[in-house]
Amino acid sequence: xxxxxxxxxxxxxxxxxxxxxxxxxxxxxxxxxxxxxxxxxxxxxxxxxxxxxxxxxxxxxxxxxxxxxxxxxxxxxxxxxxxxxxxxxxxxxxxxxxxxxxxxxxxxxxx
Amino acid sequence: xxxxxxxxxxxxxxxxxxxxxxxxxxxxxxxxxxxxxxxxxxxxxxxxxxxxxxxxxxxxxxxxxxxxxxxxxxxxxxxxxxxxxxxxxxxxxxxxxxxxxxxxxxxxxxxxx
Numbered sequence: 001x002x003x004x005x006x007x008x009x010x011x012x013x014x015x016x017x018x019x020x021x022x023x024x025x026x027x028x029x030x031x032x033x034x035x036x037x038x039x040x041x042x043x044x045x046x047x048x049x050x051x052x053x054x055x056x057x058x059x060x061x062x063x064x065x066x067x068x069x070x071x072x073x074x075x076x077x078x079x080x081x082x083x084x085x086x087x088x089x090x091x092x093x094x095x096x097x098x099x100x101x102x103x104x105x106x107x108x109x110x111x
Numbered sequence: 112x113x114x115x116x117x118x119x120x121x122x123x124x125x126x127x128x129x130x131x132x133x134x135x136x137x138x139x140x141x142x143x144x145x146x147x148x149x150x151x152x153x154x155x156x157x158x159x160x161x162x163x164x165x166x167x168x169x170x171x172x173x174x175x176x177x178x179x180x181x182x183x184x185x186x187x188x189x190x191x192x193x194x195x196x197x198x199x200x201x202x203x204x205x206x207x208x209x210x211x212x213x214x215x216x217x218x219x220x221x222x223x224x
Contacts, residue, residue: 004154031210040120042200042216043155050210058211090154098143098204100212102154 003027004103006091012109019078021106023091029101031094032074033058034066036087037105043090049074081110114138115203117215125223130188132199132218137182140206141213146175146186147200149217155200159186163205191222 007022025032033048035058045058047066055066063085067075074093078085086109092100116135124130132146142163147155161168161175161184168175174187188195198217204210 006154009152033212035214040216042117043202043214045211048210056210092154094210099145099157099160100147100155100202101157102147104154105152107152 004101006103006106008106010107013081017081019081021076023074025093029093029095033092034076035090083110086110114213115215117218119218121219123221124191127190130191132186134184134201136203141203142205144184145202149198193222193224196222
């Protein structure tokens with residue numbers, strides 16, 4: 001079974017703090033994604049990566065950056081957290097087989 | 112601009128009856144469609160998919176129908192069970208979207224025992 005593991009299930013941070021969300025997948029997938037889920041807005045793509053050190057902006061990249069130094073690991077960085085970044089963050093990976101496998105999510109609250 | 116739309120935010124169905132969840136899309140280049148199920152505080156789990164070369168795909172109690180001319184897909188759950196109560200997202204990809212999947216806003220299904 002594919003496993004996508006997100007490092008933190010729940011985080012509480014203060015405005016202006018730097019936040020790291022980490023994601024690891026164990027199936028050697030080429031593609032990895034970061035989404036955020038908000039009520040009434042569904043899942044919106046922040047960034048994705050199709051290879052090590054490669055990244056592409058999704059629909060809402062502002063205020064975020066990403067890092068993919070190893071194939072299995074994809075990190076989402078909030079350089080200076082703001083209250084409008086309070087959300088559920090979902091990491092996903094996929095191979096060329098096309099379906100996305102999601103982690104359990106990280107619920108971030110920014111105070 | 113929302114390329115994938117789920118116009119019903121919620122749906123309630125009696126246990127044992129059919130649940131029909133609908134999804135519309137605007138990009139005619141989409142060629143692969145998926146449904147995901149999500150419980151609170153968990154990540155979405157893959158349910159069923161369909162490629163544009165088909166108009167129907169079945170997996171147990173779940174059937175997805177694709178109407179390409181109407182740019183519409185639907186998920187049928189028969190019979191509905193209380194454990195099916197969750198938020199259901201449809202997603203689409205293909206054509207010039209490359210690796211990107213576009214998700215709808217979700218429909219919250221409640222199956223009443």
